[in-house]
Each structure stands twice: as C-alpha cells, then as structure tokens.
Amino acid sequence: MGTKMTPFHLTVTALVLFLFSTTILVTNSLNIALNDDVLGLMVFKADIQDPYNKLSTWNEEDDSPCNWIGVTCDPYSNRVTELHLPGFSLSGHISKGLLRLQYLHTLSLSRNNFTGLITNPILTQLIKNSQFIDLSENGFSGSIPDPIFVQCGSLRSINLANNKLTGQIPDSIASCLTLQNIDFSSNQLSGGLPKNIWSLTSLRSIDLSNNFLDGEIPHEKIETLFDLRVFNLSSNNFSGELPDKIGECLLLKVVDFSNNYLVGTLPESLQKLSLCNVVNLRGNYFSGEIPEWFRSLKSLEMLDLSVNNFTGLVPNALGDLESLKSLNLSLNQFTGELPDSLGKCVNLSVVDFSWNMLTGDVPGWVFGLRLKGVSLSGNRFTGNVEFGETAAGFESLEMLDLSSNLFSGVIPSSIGNFSRLVVLNMSRNSLVGSVPSSLGGLKAASVIDLSHNSLNGSIPNEIGGAGLLEELRLENNFLIGSIPDQIQNLSDLTTLSLSRNNITGVIPVDIAKLTELEYVDLSFNHLSGSLPKELSNLTNLVTFNVSHNELEGELPLGGFFNTIPLSSVSDNPSLCGSIVNESCPGGHPKPIVLNPNPSHSEHGSTSLNMSHKRIILSISAIIAIGAAVFIALGVIVVTILNLHVRNSINRSAAVALTFSGGDDFSHTRSPSSDYGKLVMFTGDAEFVSGTHALLNKDCELGRGGFGVVYWTALRNGRSVAIKKLHVPSMSKCQEDFDREVKKLGTIRHANLVLLEGYYWTPSLQLLINEYVSSGSLYKHLHEGNDENTLSWRERFEIILGTARGLAHLHQMKVIHYNMKSTNVLIDCSGEAKVGDFGLAALLPSLDRHVLSGKIQSALGYMAPEFACQTVKITEKCDIYGFGILVLEVVTGKKPVEYMEDDVVILCDMVRGALDNGRADECIDRKLKGDFPIEECVSVIKLGLVCASQVPSNRPDMEEVVKILEMIQCPCEGQEEIE
Incomplete structure (x- = not known):
C-alpha cells in the first residue's frame, strides 16, 4: 500500500524541482x-x-x-x-x-x-x-x-x-x-597641449616626451594636479616659461622638461617639491643663478641643468642635498671655484661641470668620494692633478675627463690604481713629464687620451698591459723613442694616434696583428725603415697617415693601400710605388696617361708625339682634376681638423654615462648601462643578433665617405640597416647630434630612406635606417649581368623617384651633399629611395676641407663650386650631382671611366655627342625591348642642363620633377633603336 502525499510533501517536492531546474x-x-x-x-x-x-x-x-x-x-x-x-x-x-x-x-x-x-x-x-x-x-x-x-x-x-x-x-x-x-x-x-588638460585632477603621471609638440605649457589650473608624480614633456618644441605654480604639485617626484626651448628663470615654487627625486631641465635657455632655495629639495637624487645659460657661482646650497647621486651643470656659464660643500653629498655617483668658466684647483672631494664619472673638461682649472694615495675613487671611478683646462705638472703614477677606469681623457692641458708606466694597470680602460700636452720620454712598454684598450691618443707631445712592440697586445685597438711627436725607429710589423684598427696617424715624426707589407691585411682601415717621416721602400699593395691618399704618405722622399708616382728599384710600372676625349682650344691642337694621342683636357676634366688635386693637398689639413674634432668631444662620456638612458649595444664596453643613448623613432629596438653582434663584418652592406653600413634584424623579423658613422669627424656633442638626427628623423617620403633611430656615445654613433632589399642603383647599373639589366621604364621611374625624393629634401631645407648612384637604393617594387641625406650636417662644422674629404669618392658627381672656397654650397650642388646621375642611368656608364691610356668624362662625352646630333648613340646598349628614343634624348638633355657648370643655370628640383612628368610619354609610335 503506497504512502499518501500530504500538501506539505507536495510543496517541498515542488521547491526541490524548482531549485534543480534553476541550477x-x-x-x-x-x-x-x-x-x-x-x-x-x-x-x-x-x-x-x-x-x-x-x-x-x-x-x-x-x-x-x-x-x-x-x-x-x-x-x-x-x-x-x-x-x-x-x-x-x-x-x-x-x-x-x-x-x-x-x-x-x-x-x-x-x-x-x-x-x-x-x-x-x-x-x-x-x-x-x-x-x-x-x-x-x-x-x-x-x-x-x-x-x-x-x-x-x-x-x-x-x-x-x-x-x-x-x-x-x-x-x-x-x-x-x-x-x-x-x-x-x-x-x-x-x-600644442590639449585645452583644459589640467582639469584631469586625478593625473599621477603624464609622459609626452620625444614628440614634436610645441607652444607654451599652460599655466592655468596646473596647481590643481594634487596627485601628479611624474611630469615629462622632454624632447619637444615647447617654448615660453615654466608655469610659476608648478611647485604646488606637491607630490611630484619627476620633473623633466629637457630639450625644449624654454626660457626665463626657475620659478620659486619649485622649492616646495621636497619629495622630488629628479629635476631635468637640460637643453633649454634658462638663465640666472641657481637659487639658494635648492637646498629645500631634500629628496633630490638627479639634477641636470646642463646646456642652458645659467651664470654665477655653483652654490654651496647644493651640498645640503645629501641624497644627490647625479649632478650635471655642464655647458653653462658658471664661474668661480667648485664649493667644498659638495663633499657632504656622500651618495654622489657622477658629476659633470664641463664647458663652463670654472677656475681654481680640483677640490679634494672629487677623488675622495666614490664617484663613477667625473667631467671637468673645458674650464680653467689650474694646478697639479693630485689623486692622493688612498683615494676612495680608486675603487669606483669609471670615467675621468680633465681635458681642455690649464692643468700643469706631471701625471701621478697613482693613476694606475683606478682599477675600473674605462675612459681617461687629460688632453689639451700643459702636463709635463713622462707617460706613466702605471697606465698598463688600467685593465678595464677603453680610451686613453693624453694628447696636446708637453709630455716627453718614450711610450712605456707597459702600455701593452691595458689589454682592452680601443683608443690610444698621444699626439701633439714631445715623445721620443720607438713604438713599443708590446702594442701588439692591444688586440681591440681601433684608434692609434701618435702624430706630431719625435718618435723614431721602425713601424713594428706586429701592428698588422691589430685587426680592428680603423684610424692610424703616425705623421710628423722621425720614423724610418719600410712600411710592413703585412699592413695590407688590415681590412678595417679608414685612415693610415704616415706623412712627414723618413720612411723608405715600396708601399704595401692590396686592401686600403691601393687607394691610400697621396697626402697620407707625402714627405717621405724615399718611399716608392704607384701612389707616389715613384718607381721602385727593379720595377717598371706602366706610366699613367690622362687623355680625356680630345676637344679644341682656341689655339688648336698640338701634337706631342706621333705615337701618342693628343691630350687636350676639356673644361670639365680640368675642373675634375683640379678638384682632385685640391682635395689631395687638403687631406693633411683634414686629418689635423679631424683630430681637433675628435678631441673636442669634451662634453663626452660623462654626459652619456649619467643622463642619456637607453641600452648600449655598441661593441665598445661600457662601465654602466647608461653610457649610450638609443633612440628609436619607429618603435621596436630589440635585435635578433644581440646587442654585441650588430656590427658583424659578415653582415657588412657597404662603405662610404661617412661610414660603414651593416645589416641586422629586429625580433619581429624585420631587417634594418645600421650605419656606423666615422669617428672622430662625426662626433658632435650629444645635444647637437640629437637635434640634427631628430630633424632628419622627421623627414618622411616614399622616395627617401626612412631614418628609424640612432645611437650615440662620444666614441660611437650609429644611424638605424630602414633596410632596402634590392641594393643600390650603382649595383643594378654596373654590377649586374645583361639578363637582369634595368628596362627603360624602370630607369625612368628611378630617375623620377630620385627627383621627387631630392625635391622633398630641398623643400625641408636639407642639402644632400653626396648625390651618387650608390646612395640611391631600389626597393623590392623597383621604387627609388634616396639615402645618406643630410649627413654633412652632423659634422662639427660645415668645413669645406672636411666635407670634400668625406665625398672625394664621388668626384665625378661633385659640382665645380666645391673646388672654390669663396662659393657658397647650396642645393644647386645636389642638382649637379643629380644631373650626372641621370646621364649615368641613361648611358649605363660611370661618371668618370679610366681607360688604358685615357680618362672619359661622362658629361663631356654626352654633351659632345648631343652637339653632333648623335645623342641616341649614348643610350645604354644593354637596354632590351621597345622604348622611346625621344623620351631618352629629352632626359639626356635634362641631365646636361642639371649638370651645367654655372649653378644659376641649373633648375630647381621641383622644376625637374615637373619636366620629367611632362616628357614622360607612352611607348607606342616612338622611334626605336634597332
């Protein structure tokens, strides 16, 4: 018999079913x-x-x-x-x-x-x-x-x-x-900054750095940002004064308005920022004195007021900043002596007072504190350099720059106790005595520069103990004796400068073992004997100057020495070889005969010998040869100027060491991660090869007057081209370099190689460019086979694209300075991209000698006015080079071709053919298929107009683009070359 269900049981059952279904x-x-x-x-x-x-x-x-x-x-x-x-x-x-x-x-x-x-x-x-x-x-x-x-x-x-x-x-x-x-x-x-941006009262951090923002920083309501901790507007184009109530943001820890165009004095409200750790106002136009109220910034760890117009004394008040770690007051107008009160800043790590007007002796605290970087260069410090025997800095100092002062006396032997020293620069003083043998104890040293002093004695053998040395500069002293054989132990050496001394003896053959050498200057000494033939194995050489010595015998053959400038070996009467045009005993070199295409002078032609051709140089050939002679005579001056530039980087490693930030991927060792400054305009800067393999010789793409280019890849697989700029001629101070490269980085055009970023240290500068996969126009014209030759349509588009890129540069007020086919790259779609533009602006000054030395490899493209010191270099020089490039593209011939006993100047050859009605005979015979002769001849005429000897006769590049667009015509119905 079943159980009877009560109403209660029915209710419970229904509830269970409901809950189950709901679940x-x-x-x-x-x-x-x-x-x-x-x-x-x-x-x-x-x-x-x-x-x-x-x-x-x-x-x-x-x-x-x-x-x-x-x-x-x-x-x-x-x-x-x-x-x-x-x-x-x-x-x-x-x-x-x-x-x-x-x-x-x-x-x-x-x-x-x-x-x-x-x-x-x-x-x-x-x-x-x-x-x-x-x-x-x-x-x-x-x-x-x-x-x-x-x-x-x-x-x-x-x-x-x-x-x-x-x-x-x-x-x-x-x-x-x-x-x-x-x-x-x-x-x-x-x-400018958005309207009412300071109404965001909850802001804790605002970082708008490294852009192109401009206008004034809004003053209104800035005091309402009660929670603001980080305020970074650095590396923009802001102008005007700092907001006077910025100090009302009491919780601020980071204030960075560096690298703008701000003016005026420092607002008094800043003294309220007792919690602030970083104040960076570098690279503006602030003026006045550093106020005493700076002592109120008790938490300050980093203070950078460099590259401004501050005046007066360095205040004693800075000594009250016991938390201070980094202090940079360089490139201002401070006077007087450094205060002893800074000795109380026991946490100081790096100080930079370079390029002011400071006087007196170096205070004891400089070497008494455990500093890592010290730069006092470019001041008026006097007296002897004394380190003491128990200086705390012996265990910590990594960079010491005392260059360009009035120091006298001898270099203390205790200098060898700086066991961590990487950069030592005491150049351009009045130091006497010998080079200390204790320098060999600097096991970590990368740079030793004692140049431009009055040092005597010989170079100590112990120098070979500094086994990681990359730069040794002892030029402009009174050194005697021979080059020590122990120099072969410096296997990382890239720069060796011993010029303008009294060094005697032979050049050690073991120098050839220093395979990293790039710059060698032994000029103006009394070296004798022959140049070791093994030197030709130095594949990285850019400069090797042994002029004004007593060397003899045959110059080495091969490698760099096949093209060594005459000025680099001049005034060695007993040297022989083809470079110096002097036959060596037992040798019968073939005479060199220069004979461009004959042309008529007003006196007619003269027969020199029945078995030789007439040698009558055209105007262009005379100008070209004259320019070459001018350059050759000027290279010695270039070398001296380069040495001066190299030593003028006295806003040097301390600045980079302390304040640059970024990752150091140079092959040069750095004592800290802040030695180099890496800036990317386009994002990713993570390299597949790792930071120490970027400049791999196996990935070298090419070499030019301004540097060497290497290929590498980013983590995302995208390729980039890294150009290592030649040092010292490129080593501007960091703020100038930043400004110039940043300007180039703003240039965007489909026919220009994109500058993606850069890297800077005083001894290494890299430009990071987009990688253009199909190589240079020069390679396509002169190194390819007949099967892969460029068609006429491809050539015309390359000419037009190059013109558009160059026109955009001129519109941006940038002169290329180095137009040639190796600087026009072709991408995978056949589009032309102009590269290496504006690099001359990175030179310390636009010196004509230096510039000519940089582009001497482009002699055939150089406008005649380069040879005249009184003529201003303008965009018209680019247009001349473009005109020569046009002729090169149409004819397939190089601007200057050296035949067995003749020199053919392309511009003269084409102009002569055009005058005789035979312009079509100049067109490259490798061209295949149907193409319009009329269009080719029109382009030839345009090229000749651009390459006019008179600058005012050359059209502007915008006109050139319009002309090219007008003469471009369809291929049908045109006369064809058989």
Missing part, C-alpha cells in the same frame, strides 16, 4: 558565457600572426580560457578580466574578437608588432570599456581622432608610447576625468 539554467547560462570568452579569444588569435607559437595553450576545445597564457580571470565568475601579452612578437591587426570579452578591464599588448590606424572602431570600444590599456611599442600609425576619448568610461591608464602616431593630441582627452596615467611618448605628435 541547470544558471549553469547553462554560465557555460554559454564562458564559451563566449573562449570564442572571443580564439577569434582574436585567428586574426594575428604568432611566429614563436607563444599562444600554444589557447585551445578552442577548452571550456574555460582561465588557464591560458596571458589570461587572467575573476576568481568568482571565471570571466576574463585581464589580457597580458607583452613582448610576444605578435603582429597583425587587433580584431573584434576582444569585444566579446565583456568583463575585460586590462589589456596589455605592448612590445609587439601590431599595426593599423589608431582610429580603429575596435580600439574606440576598448577604450570605452576598459580601465587599463597598454599598446606601447607597436606599429600603430595615423592620428588620434578626437571622438576616441568622448566616451572613455572608467579609463584610468592609457599607454600608446613608441608607435608612429601623428597629428595632435585630441582635446577630448580632457573629458576622461578618471585618467591617472597618460603615456604618448616617442611618437610624432605635433601641435
């Missing part, structure tokens, strides 16, 4: 939601490239993505709340799959290779829904549209640093009242 519904709903997160992330993954399979744990069959790499979920709801994928080498576009992540509040995709416009509606929606967004160090481009921040929801942090963003910062950002952190640094943003 099923909730579970199903949750599963659907979880699957929505899985689906969204899988859609995101499907739209990107993952070359290293970093997202291998992402599996569409999983019920939940919470265990996937880079994914963080809420512990209660198991919904995705955070996505962290920094440095995964991902690329592609951000897809709409992320919009399915309804609870996502943190998105970090930094240090990848994502591209696309920042106007993407997906990003707009993400900004609306998220709290933290980090898209830094990618390849996003375009401008930031104003509506993107209109609905920014609860956005607290936005990081778009190190991309390719342009245009202005939208005013709508001022509506994001919850914003705490803004980082738009290292882009190409322009214009």
